[in-house]
Amino acid sequence: MPTFMGIIMVSRMKRMKKLLASTLLFVLLAAGLLTATGQQEGIAPGTGAGPVSAYQPEQKLTLVFWHSYSGYRGELFDSIVKEWIRSNPMIDIKLEYGGSLWTMRDKLLTAIAGGSAPDLAEIDSYWTPIFADPGSLVKLEPYMVADAKYNKADLQKPSLMSTQYLGESYSIPFNLSTIVLYYNKSYYEAAGMDKETPPKDWDDLLAFAKKLTVDKNGDGNPDQRGVVFPLKANYGAIWYWLAFFWQQEGKLFNDTLNSGAFNSDAGVAATEFWKRMVKEQVLSLSAGFADFTAELAAMELSSSSVLGSYRDNMGNKRVGLSALPKGKVNATVTGGGNLAMFSSCPDYEAGWSFLSWLGSTDVNKRWALATGAIPVRKSVLEEPEYKDYMLMDPKGNIMISTLQYAHIRPNIPEYGDASRIIAVAVEDALFNDKDPKPLLDKAKQEVDQLFKQ
């Protein structure tokens, strides 16, 4: 009598055969392709002494490092870390892809709760309070201070501030970007505008954008918009709104940080300006993923770090970059990734050794040059290669100059919820064409409730 499993197997045979065949095919494919993948060249090798760690552990260590880099940044980061691995056989680094920064947070939370956290990671600078508060991160302040070579004073202020929680650093800066304005020089020329004169203030922005909004096919709907940037809360609109808000000298919270203050004139002005741009049709509520590169929009507010990709896609001559147009004052917002060490790391000294090398002038310079990130160290600006780069391309200078008025979000626990509430209120005013003031007032009440809890 055939066994039970035997019967099932027979009736699954046909499917299994096909599965087996396809599997074999793929295995062959895999074998072929894995060997075919070429070795990528890294960036120029480092100058000066190799990254030999001053601290050497007694036994060989392997530290797990989670990063979110893929594509060319991933390869770059990989080649940099390989230099360390070659020079430090006692401190091996295992790089693991932890998802993009959107998903890495969830993965980190789960891993820490489950007891399988990495030792080191690149984290979004704004996560520092989340992981610092419950003690998941090692406080790096004492290491920064004790390690003279690290030279804490050399760090760009906004970057340093993004690493702090309750006044002390829990991560070190690595990647830095600000929001800047990109503009399409060809479109400027086509509109009879001077392609070396980007908008310098809000009036300019609106006026220029109007000239750059064109209905090419005469169907009553503009096909080319003057300006584009994220307006939806889940695509990070709050960062852009904050830029405009801070340009009106707005304050998010009161001085004692226990109540919202964003429903001020500044908040209303920023929202009204957005509404005006939509009404004048220079800004569309329905933005695509690549409006600037697809040349559907003539200007874009975006992160400084996409410059490289824009240059590749559109050519350096076509892409103009400037600081954000001024409101009452200049202001912009910073973003980026920091490096952190988790308290489950087996050897803090070794971890610090590696992190501080990643955050050193030499590595930062090479990273900034290759990826277009803003250097987190002032000393990088004095390096000859970087100076050459800035001479070649004024855009580097512009990005760095925006640091002086870059704002940081307040590192208080209520900030996350508050920013969400504000973003939704702005969405409502914008997408449903409502009066901003009552919506912001209501949002303020909701935020005040947060503080009371």
Add this chain to the structure above:
Amino acid sequence: MGSLRSVLHSPLRREDFFTGIICLAPSLLVIAFFVVFPIIFSLYLSFHEWAILTPDKPFVGLDNFERMFSTPEFWQALKNTFLYTVGVVPFGAAASLALALLLNRTILGSGFFRTAFFLPVITSTIAIAVVWLWVYDDNIGLLNLILRGLGFQPVRWLTSSKTALLSMIIMNVWRNAGYHMVIFLAGLQSIPESLYEAATIDGVNTFQRFRYITWPLLVPTTVFVLITNTIFTFQVFGPIYVMTGGGPARSTSVIVYYLYQRAFEFQEMGYASAVAWSIFIILIGLTLFQLWLSRNKEKIW
């Protein structure tokens, strides 16, 4: 049914009992271990606070539930979810059934059509999202291009709180039509041809065939589709997360998205668990109701 005693007395029933155990065992073991434990843990959590990153789980009694009931955002998400489910389930089931009926025959190209309708199901959410964000785009989107071409006013599909939820409903019905079509097809295939043959001999027309043969024999499948569709649609997450983020202005905020935000963005796992269990209560209610409605109809032979 019968009690354990009577079961163990008769040899036939004893065989049934042990067969039952053997057949249920693998499922029960896997589910108990990997699914039920986490669920019980989440029930436990709903009466505690847990910030995920620390092991502390202070007991808070019914605080989470109280907070839930007094949060307008929760009620809005719940309302949206109900509207969404009511929009998706009946239309989705009807559409899938219609497609299955159309394709339940070996006409030329039925294989092609069946594949065509199933394509949206196998495409990943991200790809669907990118395409539909284009379809719904105010300016260059497919739908508005067609509308403008026909002389109508364009619709602000995803950029107005009034229409955003409806847009997501339409997209979901489109996407999952093929999924339930496949299930209906399998159900239709299991209706014996001989019944139809006999009916044709008796001179019964198409509509009567459907009403008196197909529909009654399809009841178990229909029950399955309605119940599982309700359960899964109520818990929709992916498309909302990728496309709208609950917006504009929370008009597409659904209950699981709200739950996800509280759990992972704000590390309030205890509170999120309470929300999860209120979803559970609602779904159990809806399912029991649907099962009760279909109780008598399952005795078909």
Add this chain to the structure above:
Amino acid sequence: MVKVLKTVLLYAVLGLCAAIFITPFLWMLQASVKNTAQIFAFPPKLLPNPVVWRNYIRAWTAVPLARFYLNSIIVAGSVAFAQVVTSAMAAYVFARLSFPFKNVIFVFFLAIMMIPIQVTVIPLFIIVKTLGLIDSYGALILPFLAYPFGTFLLRQFFLTIPREIEDAARADGCPRLRILVQIIAPLSKSALFTLGMLAFMFIWNSFFWPLLVTNTEKHFTIQVGLAMLRTQLIMEVDWGLLMAATVISILPVLIFYMFTQKQIIKGITLTGLKM
């Protein structure tokens, strides 16, 4: 004449429906051989010019797509197979056997599907970690070997099979298990293949769980691999590349689907019952 009209109408309706369902997929296909600027250009140009076949080549080499493919096939295939087996057995119990508390257990089975995974994912992670399965195939397969969905689906199908056949077999002294395997299973071929395919597809498309439990490229599945192509900043995404990779990732499920559909149709000829 009426028959011809009916057929034409049928094809017209089907054709229109098919167009609605296929269009986004076609968009994806044509986008997969373009570069970003072309994809989002306006007015939309349907035909790619130039055709960027390189996207497909790059899709294989940008990330170890072949390896991810293999992983997904192994994991999805194992789960599909296992779920068909475990669900068939459990479904038989609910459809045919009398059992104390049977209906309560059945509703309990259904109830399991009513808790959103976002709150069970961390405890499940802890369980998997305790078993030492993090970053292994086990983590991707074991928790899904059985699931109530399949049991419910097959139960509904088994209910439609007339009891007479089984009663006859039982009168001959045939044990229940053998009935399940030799009688019920062949009659439910369409349902079994449908379940296998749906389970395969569900695992194939899952992203969150594989992201959480796998750390090394050795174990990443196809969806995690695709995520690697979606860089941090949306403006930098190479959409042509991403679409090419997505097309590649759909193919196995598509093939599997077409294969099972064939099996289901073949199943018609086997289910004819003489009444």
